[in-house]
Amino acid sequence: MDQLLEGFRIALDMIISGDPVVFSIAFRTLMISVTATVIAALIFIPVGCLIHFNRFRGKRFLVSIIQTLFSVPTVLVGMLVFLLISRAGPLGSLGMLFSPGAIVLGEVLLIAPIIAGLTISALSGMGRDISDTALSLGAGQLQMILKVLSESRYMVLTAVLMGFGRAVSEIGVAIIVGGNISGYTRTLTTAIALGVGKGETAASIALGMILLALAMIVSVTVNTLQHSEKR
Numbered sequence: 001m002d003q004l005l006e007g008f009r010i011a012l013d014m015i016i017s018g019d020p021v022v023f024s025i026a027f028r029t030l031m032i033s034v035t036a037t038v039i040a041a042l043i044f045i046p047v048g049c050l051i052h053f054n055r056f057r058g059k060r061f062l063v064s065i066i067q068t069l070f071s072v073p074t075v076l077v078g079m080l081v082f083l084l085i086s087r088a089g090p091l092g093s094l095g096m097l098f099s100p101g102a103i104v105l106g107e108v109l110l111i112a113p114i115i116a117g118l119t120i121s122a123l124s125g126m127g128r129d130i131s132d133t134a135l136s137l138g139a140g141q142l143q144m145i146l147k148v149l150s151e152s153r154y155m156v157l158t159a160v161l162m163g164f165g166r167a168v169s170e171i172g173v174a175i176i177v178g179g180n181i182s183g184y185t186r187t188l189t190t191a192i193a194l195g196v197g198k199g200e201t202a203a204s205i206a207l208g209m210i211l212l213a214l215a216m217i218v219s220v221t222v223n224t225l226q227h228s229e230k231r
Contacts, residue, residue, distance in 0.1 A: 010202035011209060022203065026210045029187040032100055033168040036107035041160045044112045048119030049145055063120060069113035074172030081106040081177050098179035103187070106173030111163035118159030122152040154225045161225070165218040169211065 014022050051062065083089050085096045085105070096102045126148050149156065171189035178185035180194060188211045195204035 007201040007205050011206035014202065014206045015209065019206065022206050022210070024183070025186055025188055025191050025207060028100070028185075029168060029189075030214075032103050032187065033107060033164055036104045036167050037111065037160060037164040039104070040108045040111050040115050040163055043108075044116040045119050045149075045156060045160075048116040049123065049149065051116070052120045052123040053141075053145055063117070066113045066117040066120070070117060072110070072113070074110060074170040075176065076172070077106055077110045078173040078176030081109065081173065085177065097177060098181060098185060100178070100185055102177040103174050103185060106177050107167040107170065110170060110173060111166050114166055115159050115163045118162060119156055122155035122159060123148060125155065126152050158222050158225045161218050161222050165215060165222075168214055168218075 051059065051066075081102065082097070085091045085094060085102055087097075096105065169189065171187075171193060174180070174185070174187045174190045175193075178187070178190065180186050180190040186194075188207050192204045192207050192211070195201070195207065
């Protein structure tokens, strides 16, 4: 117990003093996860809109598959990306393996179902009144979609934040395609795993506290947005 308390004390000192190693890992994690979230949002919010606003055979089955992929294991995504970008893979010529870009690619694929699926759910919750009204007033298809998207903006933003939360806390992708290289691809989760294995308790606790703070910020923001949507 005394060792644990001492570890917490040292961890707090590292955070308060701005330990360069701890904060460089935290900053790198943020940059990778934010980049992946922005890319995924720019691609898969429109994908969610296309699925929601179009009728086609197998639509319900497709939505079910997307929802099933919400909890896809991160190591499975990491393995698939590894097979794609390894030297023997179809994208091996890009030389992305064991780079921050590889982690970004993996996290984009990891959170794509979350952003697309929750976007579909957000749009479905709006009902048909808004779209029917917009169309009756002479709006085009694109204008109608943008109007419904605007009305559901808080829930769509919640989808993006949920995706970010999934990205920042994952470990499988970062280890498999990032390689956990010090000063280059090491993230909060991989650094914690390595630190615990090496017995570096204080540094691991400090990194864990930062990761927990990020998760709490995301959770509070999501709850706030959901409350705003209900007003």
